[in-house]
Amino acid sequence: MNTLFASVPLSFFSDLGQQFYDDFILKDRYQYIIRGLGNTVLLTLVAVVIGVVLGTVVALVRITHQNNPKKLRVLNGICGLYLTVIRGTPVVVQLMIMVYLILSSGETLLVAMLAFGINSGAYVAEVIRSGIQSVDRGQIEAGRSLGLSNRTTMIKIVFPQALKNVAPAIFNEFIALLKETSIAGYVGVQDLTKGGDIIRSITYDAFLPLFLIAGIYLVLVILLTSCLSGLERRLRKSDKR
Amino acid sequence: MISVKNLEKTFHTEGGDILVLKGINQEIQKGEKVVVVGPSGSGKSTFLRCLNLLEMPTGGEVWFEGRQINAPNCNVDQLRRKMGMVFQHFNLFPHLTVQQNITLAPITLKLKTQKEADEKAIQLLNRIGLADKAQAYPAQLSGGQKQRIAIVRALAMEPDVMLFDEPTSALDPEMVGEVLQVMKELAKEGMTMVVVTHEMNFAREVATRILFMDDGQVLEEAKPAEFFDNPKNPRLRDFLSKVL
Numbered sequence: 001m002n003t004l005f006a007s008v009p010l011s012f013f014s015d016l017g018q019q020f021y022d023d024f025i026l027k028d029r030y031q032y033i034i035r036g037l038g039n040t041v042l043l044t045l046v047a048v049v050i051g052v053v054l055g056t057v058v059a060l061v062r063i064t065h066q067n068n069p070k071k072l073r074v075l076n077g078i079c080g081l082y083l084t085v086i087r088g089t090p091v092v093v094q095l096m097i098m099v100y101l102i103l104s105s106g107e108t109l110l111v112a113m114l115a116f117g118i119n120s121g122a123y124v125a126e127v128i129r130s131g132i133q134s135v136d137r138g139q140i141e142a143g144r145s146l147g148l149s150n151r152t153t154m155i156k157i158v159f160p161q162a163l164k165n166v167a168p169a170i171f172n173e174f175i176a177l178l179k180e181t182s183i184a185g186y187v188g189v190q191d192l193t194k195g196g197d198i199i200r201s202i203t204y205d206a207f208l209p210l211f212l213i214a215g216i217y218l219v220l221v222i223l224l225t226s227c228l229s230g231l232e233r234r235l236r237k238s239d240k241r
Numbered sequence: 242m243i244s245v246k247n248l249e250k251t252f253h254t255e256g257g258d259i260l261v262l263k264g265i266n267q268e269i270q271k272g273e274k275v276v277v278v279g280p281s282g283s284g285k286s287t288f289l290r291c292l293n294l295l296e297m298p299t300g301g302e303v304w305f306e307g308r309q310i311n312a313p314n315c316n317v318d319q320l321r322r323k324m325g326m327v328f329q330h331f332n333l334f335p336h337l338t339v340q341q342n343i344t345l346a347p348i349t350l351k352l353k354t355q356k357e358a359d360e361k362a363i364q365l366l367n368r369i370g371l372a373d374k375a376q377a378y379p380a381q382l383s384g385g386q387k388q389r390i391a392i393v394r395a396l397a398m399e400p401d402v403m404l405f406d407e408p409t410s411a412l413d414p415e416m417v418g419e420v421l422q423v424m425k426e427l428a429k430e431g432m433t434m435v436v437v438t439h440e441m442n443f444a445r446e447v448a449t450r451i452l453f454m455d456d457g458q459v460l461e462e463a464k465p466a467e468f469f470d471n472p473k474n475p476r477l478r479d480f481l482s483k484v485l
Contacts (some may be wrong), residue, residue, distance in 0.1 A: 052454075136332070138328060138330055138332040139332060139334065141295055141328065141332065141333075142328065142332035142333075142334070142391075144295065144318075144321065145293060145295065145321055145324075145325075145326035145328075145395075146321065146322070146325075146345075146346035146394070146395070146398060147318050147319070147321040147322035147346060147350060147398060148318070148349060148350070149318050152349055156345060156349060156362075157334055157345075161334075161335065161336050164336065177271045207294075225429075237378075239335075239378075239380055240246055
């Protein structure tokens with residue numbers, strides 16, 4: 001015990017109040033956390049929207065091509081390349097390539113949104129594709145046999161069932177994305193993690209800022225998870241016997 | 242009403258091409274109840290599915306109400322409105338209530354207003370004694386109930402012909418009767434029907450003509466009495482000796 005805490009000065013706990021004051025109150029330093037939180041949430045939300053739109057388009061291209069190999073051959077090839085490259089390289093590398101090479105003159109936060117959105121889209125695409133393919137073929141046949149067009153059958157019959165199948169997986173992707181954005185500080189985006197880090201660099205106290213931001217991430221994830229279970233309960237309405 | 246000329250269907254698989262239908266010629270008149278029987282793999286379901294193009298024929302012609310439906314310029318969706326289909330596995334839409342299952346197509350295709358479609362749905366449900374299930378979801382129903390609802394879902398489109406693809410094969414034995422009962426009533430009302438089934442008693446009772454298919458061909462066709470009491474084709478005799 002003694003050796004374990006040897007490096008912690010006795011005054012540590014008694015100084016906690018003073019440290020809290022230095023870390024967050026003095027010179028309005030809590031603003032780093034607030035602004036960081038705002039950026040993290042904004043970054044995640046925009047990336048999610050880009051990811052879902054991009055993922056849906058890619059999934060539709062790949063399914064259309066799979067059902068009829070003559071259609072969209074070039075587009076399907078591009079989508080395949082996109083999935084392979086994005087899923088085969090680390091997101092932090094993608095982020096740096098976007099910020100330092102491809103869109104180096106742009107606003108960093110906007111570029112980061114784009115980078116995370118493009119990254120997320122690749123994962124969402126595969127989730128949506130598997131969701132659409134999990135719907136029984138008989139459902140499409142039933143829709144078509146009633147005289148509904150292929151498009152209407154997809155919109156009215158296949159998508160609602162696919163959505164129900166993939167909602168948990170997509171939501172998990174959002175949660176993962178929220179945590180993943182913590183690397184945005186790497187390219188200078190002042191997100192939540194970076195906010196805590198800035199305070200640490202000013203006050204030389206790592207303890208309170210790190211645990212505070214960890215706590216904030218945890219609360220956000222718990223909130224999202226409870227949203228997810230609410231959503232699942234609503235989607236299960238038609239399963240009750 | 243339906244005219245099939247030298248219909249052929251080949252499935253292209255990795256193991257090579259499989260010729261499932263080897264030239265079928267049929268004329269189905271308005272009001273006829275044609276029952277198709279035969280061993281598994283004989284092509285009877287494929288034949289039925291070629292009639293509304295769920296399978297695209299690879300040869301021959303299919304005509305419906307004076308139009309060739311497997312021609313490139315034919316609007317398939319338009320023609321399917323007039324051909325109801327009932328599947329072996331019901332294929333009700335699990336995310337919709339029973340009533341929504343029935344009204345989805347008429348409303349989406351703007352054939353009826355919401356109100357008209359709802360009234361028609363209730364009327365159809367009353368007819369099969371399931372009006373109390375209008376707001377239930379398919380998962381809450383028995384197999385027999387699901388299949389009866391699948392039948393009225395097709396009827397809600399007011400089709401000119403009904404195609405049945407082994408409608409009782411996936412049912413518990415005790416539920417077969419209630420589905421056949423609905424089909425018999427439909428037959429009595431004069432609906433043109435093409436039924437693929439293993440229910441020989443239904444065939445004997447309802448059919449105006451029975452086709453025996455094996456190996457992608459129609460080997461024998463006859464009225465029920467002739468078909469069961471005086472089968473000519475040796476393959477049919479063998480088949481009947483096993484199933485009767």
